[in-house]
Amino acid sequence: MKSDFIQESNFSAMPTSEAILEAEKVTVHYGSFMALRETYINIPKNQITAFIGPSGCGKSTLLRCFNRMNDLIPGAKVGGKIRFHGENLHDRKFDKRIEEIRRRIGMVFQKPNPFSKTIYENIAFGARINGYRGDMDELVERSLRQAALWDEAKDKLKQSGLSLSGGQQQRLCIARAIAVQPEVILMDEPCSALDPISTLRIEELLHELEERYTIIIVTHNMQQASRVSDMTAFFNVKATESGQRQGYLAEYDRTEVIFQNPKEQVTQEYVSGRFG
Amino acid sequence: MSTSRPIADLDSPSESNFNVALPSRHGLDKIFEVASWVATFVGLIVLAALLIDTVVDSLPRLSWGFITNFPSTRAVAAGVLPALVGTLWLLVLTTLVAFPLGVGAGIYLEEYAPDNLFTRAIEINISNLAAVPSIIYGLLGLQVFVRWLLPVTGGRSILAGALTLALLVLPIIIITTRESLRAIPGSLRQAGFALGATRWQVIREHIFPLALPGILTGTILAISRAIGETAPLIVVGAATFITFLPTNLQSKFTALPIQIFNWVSRPVVANPDKNFQFNAAAGIVVLMVVLLGMNSIAIFLRNKFQKGRA
Numbered sequence: 001m002k003s004d005f006i007q008e009s010n011f012s013a014m015p016t017s018e019a020i021l022e023a024e025k026v027t028v029h030y031g032s033f034m035a036l037r038e039t040y041i042n043i044p045k046n047q048i049t050a051f052i053g054p055s056g057c058g059k060s061t062l063l064r065c066f067n068r069m070n071d072l073i074p075g076a077k078v079g080g081k082i083r084f085h086g087e088n089l090h091d092r093k094f095d096k097r098i099e100e101i102r103r104r105i106g107m108v109f110q111k112p113n114p115f116s117k118t119i120y121e122n123i124a125f126g127a128r129i130n131g132y133r134g135d136m137d138e139l140v141e142r143s144l145r146q147a148a149l150w151d152e153a154k155d156k157l158k159q160s161g162l163s164l165s166g167g168q169q170q171r172l173c174i175a176r177a178i179a180v181q182p183e184v185i186l187m188d189e190p191c192s193a194l195d196p197i198s199t200l201r202i203e204e205l206l207h208e209l210e211e212r213y214t215i216i217i218v219t220h221n222m223q224q225a226s227r228v229s230d231m232t233a234f235f236n237v238k239a240t241e242s243g244q245r246q247g248y249l250a251e252y253d254r255t256e257v258i259f260q261n262p263k264e265q266v267t268q269e270y271v272s273g274r275f276g
Numbered sequence: 277m278s279t280s281r282p283i284a285d286l287d288s289p290s291e292s293n294f295n296v297a298l299p300s301r302h303g304l305d306k307i308f309e310v311a312s313w314v315a316t317f318v319g320l321i322v323l324a325a326l327l328i329d330t331v332v333d334s335l336p337r338l339s340w341g342f343i344t345n346f347p348s349t350r351a352v353a354a355g356v357l358p359a360l361v362g363t364l365w366l367l368v369l370t371t372l373v374a375f376p377l378g379v380g381a382g383i384y385l386e387e388y389a390p391d392n393l394f395t396r397a398i399e400i401n402i403s404n405l406a407a408v409p410s411i412i413y414g415l416l417g418l419q420v421f422v423r424w425l426l427p428v429t430g431g432r433s434i435l436a437g438a439l440t441l442a443l444l445v446l447p448i449i450i451i452t453t454r455e456s457l458r459a460i461p462g463s464l465r466q467a468g469f470a471l472g473a474t475r476w477q478v479i480r481e482h483i484f485p486l487a488l489p490g491i492l493t494g495t496i497l498a499i500s501r502a503i504g505e506t507a508p509l510i511v512v513g514a515a516t517f518i519t520f521l522p523t524n525l526q527s528k529f530t531a532l533p534i535q536i537f538n539w540v541s542r543p544v545v546a547n548p549d550k551n552f553q554f555n556a557a558a559g560i561v562v563l564m565v566v567l568l569g570m571n572s573i574a575i576f577l578r579n580k581f582q583k584g585r586a
Contacts, residue, residue, distance in 0.1 A: 069466065102469060103471065
């Protein structure tokens with residue numbers, strides 16, 4: 001079948017599920033600096049999509065477009081369309097509903113950033129502000145279980161989230177994101193501040209979460225991308241004539257294609273470790 | 277082990293490109309240690325000398341009666357009651373006005389305001405205002421609160437005095453609030469926003485509680501300074517001889533620094549009944565107890581809020 005996911009003709013990925021997020025001609029400026037140039041990408045539902053590429057290639061920038069976190073950066077301007085269930089999130093009519101977008105498209109950050117509150121409150125906060133009406137204790141337990149943290153945390157729910165180890169803190173952040181029942185979880189290098197064992201646990205967790213959530217993960221770790229993701233997008237940087245470095249999407253395909261048989265020379269060089 | 281050099285090499289630096297010169301570096305280190313020690317203790321000794329001298333001078337007057345007596349033309353009978361009560365009124369009123377306004381402005385400027393020419397101009401002006409001499413605030417208070425707002429303040433009243441002091445500490449509270457908020461990592465704000473929280477929800481739940489100890493400490497220190505201020509209160513028209521306690525916001529008033537200033541300006545005479553110098557010293561001791569009390573409250577609150585959060 002002809003892919004809906006790859007718009008440029010030289011790509012031939014064939015993901016097997018519908019797209020939940022579609023970026024159409026997305027360009028991001030920070031002030032006068034163009035960080036990401038005209039990007040088209042479709043994110044398949046209930047799969048893990050990895051964004052890889054060298055620093056400054058715009059992968060985190062694109063990630064932040066999906067939940068409009070770029071709105072918080074002064075001078076950031078996003079052009080093009082980000083469609084979520086077919087609706088453009090950057091449309092003016094969503095300006096008053098950004099909170100709802102962010103609830104449905106959650107985010108986990110590079111450095112674990114639990115709130116300076118109890119483990120319980122870390123989870124309950126998001127649910128409470130979004131008007132959750134169910135049983136809070138039950139939600140906290142379910143979220144912690146899904147984030148594979150329940151066994152370690154169940155006896156210290158009243159302790160500070162900051163008392164956990166780095167890897168546990170990151171799983172707490174994942175639990176916190178899950179608690180507001182999002183459809184998509186954006187992960188911005190979630191393991192880069194963690195040790196290999198904690199990283200492994202998060203990767204195992206990702207495979208469990210895939211059943212319920214769509215996950216986009218930015219990573220510098222190519223083994224990680226090849227281990228966890230179904231689809232991989234390779235971003236690259238190009239210097240313009242004026243010397244500015246612009247990020248762009250170089251190739252997007254099923255992960256095994258990107259790592260074993262990429263079409264682009266740059267992708268081949270990057271995934272084989274010859275540059276980047 | 278094969279790669280580590282034998283210890284003996286430490287004594288033959290000629291082989292290397294480094295002139296280690298440890299003795300002279302250690303010497304310099306020692307000199308600066310001593311210099312900073314001297315800097316610390318010069319200040320401490322002067323303070324201690326002042327304190328001891330004042331306390332010794334105050335001993336002839338310091339008694340329960342000194343605190344409960346009204347002023348008198350007889351030095352032995354004169355007390356600080358109206359001044360002490362006036363100072364406490366000023367303290368409470370100034371805090372009630374300056375704290376919400378200052379913290380509110382600080383939150384707006386740090387968390388809500390866009391970064392543009394207008395807000396940067398405000399920012400620079402607030403920093404400048406914090407450095408304006410207090411007597412200027414007194415003149416402002418005289419014109420605005422005593423004259424223009426006469427129907428509200430009742431003229432040279434305790435309310436006019438408190439509003440003037442509130443203006444004086446407002447820039448400091450705003451700056452302290454902003455600095456305390458700025459010290460909270462942005463990653464916490466991002467975490468809140470990413471869950472769908474509004475700005476106010478993020479501030480109330482995560483940012484403000486963490487910033488509060490710093491804000492409280494800064495505010496109390498600023499108000500302590502204000503309570504010791506004399507010049508603006510004199511300009512606004514605090515009275516020096518008052519034989520009643522303030523009953524409402526429009527009451528005439530005096531305050532401890534004014535009373536102390538008044539007593540210090542009296543001539544030094546041999547007759548103990550006419551020598552108000554001891555009263556001044558005793559007044560200073562009372563004022564310092566009030567200030568130390570406030571600073572202890574600041575420390576207490578800071579510890580309480582730091583422990584209170586998980």
